[in-house]
Amino acid sequence: MPAVTHDEWLHRAKALDLPRAHHIDGAEEAGSGAVFPVVSPRDGQILTEVADGGSAEVDAAVAAARRAFDSGPWPRLAPADRGRVLTRIADVLEDRRADLALTVSLEMGKPITDAHDIELRAVINTFRWYGQLADKLTDESPHTAADALALVTREPAGVVGAVVPWNFPLTLAGWKIAPALAAGCTVVLKPSENSPLSALLLARAATEAGLPPGVLNVVCGDGPVTGRALGLHPGVDVLAFTGSTAVGRHFLHYAADSNLKRVWLELGGKSPNIVLPDAPDLDKAAATAAWGIFFNQGEMCTAPSRLLVHSSVAERVTEAIVARARALRVGDPLDPATEMGALVGEAHLGRVLDHVRQAADDGARLRTGGTRTLTETGGSYLEPTVFDQVAPRSRLAREEVFGPVLSVLPFDDLDEAVALANDTEYGLAAGLWTSDLSTAHRVSRALKAGTVWVNCYEEGDLTVPFGGMKQSGNGRDKSAHALEKYTELKTTWIQL
Structure with a gap:
């Protein structure tokens, strides 16, 4: 066309x-x-x-x-x-x-x-x-x-x-x-x-x-x-x-x-996206994490809303995601240049903003976004939002927000990462970034999710099944x- x-x-x-x-x-x-x-x-x-x-x-x-x-x-x-x-x-x-x-x-x-x-x-x-x-x-x-x-x-x-x-x-x-x-x-x-x-x-x-x-x-x-x-x-x-x-x-x-x-x-889902320090390309991992949470305004059951990143690279990856969030073009859905459009309606926008306010009350640190925008249009727009210092038991880390809101949770070793990833009632999808073939196989098997993406996210075609485990x-x-x-x-x- x-x-x-x-x-x-x-x-x-x-x-x-x-x-x-x-x-x-x-x-x-x-x-x-x-x-x-x-x-x-x-x-x-x-x-x-x-x-x-x-x-x-x-x-x-x-x-x-x-x-x-x-x-x-x-x-x-x-x-x-x-x-x-x-x-x-x-x-x-x-x-x-x-x-x-x-x-x-x-x-x-x-x-x-x-x-x-x-x-x-x-x-x-x-x-x-x-x-x-x-x-x-x-x-x-x-x-x-x-x-x-x-x-x-x-x-x-x-x-x-x-x-x-x-x-x-x-x-x-x-x-x-x-x-x-x-x-x-x-x-x-x-x-x-x-x-x-x-x-x-x-x-x-x-x-x-x-x-x-x-x-x-x-x-x-x-x-x-x-x-x-x-x-x-x-x-x-x-x-x-x-x-x-x-x-x-x-x-x-x-x-x-x-x-x-x-x-x-x-x-629903509360999908973990695990980034290990041996990821083949940390910049690509960060870019994909940003795309995954902000695509479709974050209104996806598979959205990688929990970024589990090794503490040795956490700040580097988080800064890269924040930079992409700030550069993202939020605007009229009918503008071909728009990268993130409107949330589905006022009621849903209100629910997402409630999660943002609760996250701040729970002690998470707002790195960017969190504010309604383009109010003059009459539409339901929200800035791309990133929180770090998110407590694993907080609402933001456990409940499905269904909006462009990312939670960053650091970890120190692989066992901790898998435990954090599986510490959810959901089991729809997960991501893993590593260069080690053995780690890729072992962690993929350990993750309780219907789909695990390794060194990518949201990939696939009609030849593969899609669905969830647990309460997904x-x-x-x-x-x-x-x-x-x-x-x-x-x-x-x-x-x-």
Whole structure:
């Protein structure tokens, strides 16, 4: 795509055709007529009003998904044919990439360059990858006695309820929807009330690409009403959720209180990033640590929010991160030069600032940032923030801030570093910087995290699974392993 200027993005924003209705059974539905405003964090202005769904709309969407699963063509298509539809969805998303990126940027504050080059690339690749995988899966025929034939088949699990957050609204939706569709399931998606617009545009694109009615439905609304209705619904066979650990617990209760549906959770994180003095490049380690905590305004469950750095190099690494933080360009998400945009909204900004104030009260030293900025815009902006002298048992070191706030904790030996890293209820991701191959293997095994990056951070592709341990959840997104969440194993024993 040719370079687009700030003024051109602003002009495009005014011409956007934003959706306002639920997407149920292949059509846009207003539902009860109740609406809620979608506010842009870039300037505090209302983008549009969107249909607000409750139990009735969830019932309609689940009924449509059930019909599509029980009697529609989708689960009965040859896997290669399902794959071709998923690939066409990727093609339509590519054709609409600019408008989708612009919508994401407007509704949740992500810099437009990141929305276009990272978010949209990820969701397009996800649909294309699972489209290509759909007919590559095989069943099993275990060796049994000579007078019997055993077959183990993977069958689609049924209706999938997917609930996704606002920080990567299309990527995380794609991680749920694409493997579920590839397996032959049907889906009801509830996006965050902060970012429903991109999800509705995704549903439009899927319908245009030839996805049959009822196979993908989107119901908008908040968690306590719409999310709860989906979690409790007896017509939902599988629930896949990405979000906070506290809300994840609610979905487990919903499953227990309804039909014992399977619940797959990708939850919060407080990821350690360990820098040893023998790191192959300390400057690169510092630059990557800064990028990791400030990318996407720090609104990432995998953000390396705890920098565990050896005391012999702690000041050097911290100074380098502080310098990068001060040089980072915070600004309008629609400006291609912006490196860090707006936090998702006023309420979330307030929660992050509470953590900043508490950290100071707990004795941590503020090295840079910690202050709201660009207040004249009406948007929700925060300076990149770095604390050192952080106590390991303080709130800042233990609770997920979900903002551009880094905690620096020094250590003196490797055993102490591993103990600090694992001293958390979370277990989503971790980083390690070392030149020693043995150390890399031993520490990676010792870290209780679903993903460990060595001499890098946030690297990977769709071939590898993603998910957490401990209170960071269960199950895996991405890779062929994601299909395990949306299929059931059936054994057929034939006596010959």
